[in-house]
């Protein structure tokens with residue numbers, strides 16, 4: 001996606017954030033700046049400190065050290081008026097609510113002075129047909145959509161989405177991305193955590209990669225990792241049957257040379273030219289294999 005980076009006032013500014021649980025340093029000197037009107041994705045392996053960081057920004061968790069402002073306030077002392085400018089979709093909300101979708105969205109809308117029309121919100125998240133269904137009877141993906149509806153009904157200036165599309169089918173994920181983009185286009189700043197690299201690639205204006213409580217990379221999805229990490233890789237099968245690979249800025253020339261040296265027909269066995277994807281770059285940054293990330 002080629003979205004220009006937006007320059008503006010920082011909606012979130014964190015400097016030197018730290019949080020320790022017992023002996024575990026969950027957040028270890030993290031700096032973060034999110035600008036107005038951008039979709040900012042935080043990626044990182046399990047236990048990297050993403051949720052802890054987001055909860056500090058939301059004012060749900062105390063920090064041990066560091067400076068933070070969110071919408072101009074320190075979240076540790078943010079009051080009711082400040083909180084009403086935030087939308088929060090937490091990672092897990094499995095409370096067994098007896099109220100229906102329609103009742104819940106209307107109820108939440110009542111908390112906000114300038115909330116959205118609850119019926120429009122129900123439509124936007126694709127739950128019109130489930131309006132009369134009790135929350136506890138929804139499927140996992142439908143429940144997530146309800147969480148999102150409750151997060152946006154107050155027309156927040158800043159929306160936190162912690163792994164928002166877990167459990168969505170591919171079609172629901174696509175329509176959710178559309179919804180998030182339309183919120184961004186309407187002026188909402190969005191910070192999301194996700195384990196889906198395609199989600200970050202499709203949705204985010206900028207991506208931060210966190211590992212062991214520290215920021216290891218920050219850029220647009222297309223540029224993350226720097227030009228070196230995005231150099232194409234040419235792979236082929238050598239004369240001894242082993243897989244050979246070489247990173248190069250000029251893959252066409254290398255393929256020509258390989259073809260010229262391959263007798264008798266110029267056919268290079270096992271030839272592949274691969275441009276590293278966001279996922280490849282991410283895996284390199286967090287030092288994991290695909291199998292580890294899938295687990």
Ligand SMILES: Nc1ncnc2c1ncn2[C@@H]1O[C@H](COP(=O)(O)OP(=O)(O)OP(=O)(O)O)[C@@H](O)[C@H]1O
Pocket residue numbers: 021022024026044045046047048049050051052053
């Ligand atoms: N309340 C807590 N008490 C003790 N340790 C905690 C607590 N919350 C988180 N941790 C630990 O802090 C580290 C960071 O956890 P956190 O939930 O912030 O990671 P995460 O990046 O959000 O992970 P995931 O992708 O699995 O959601 C982990 O090692 C976790 O076990």
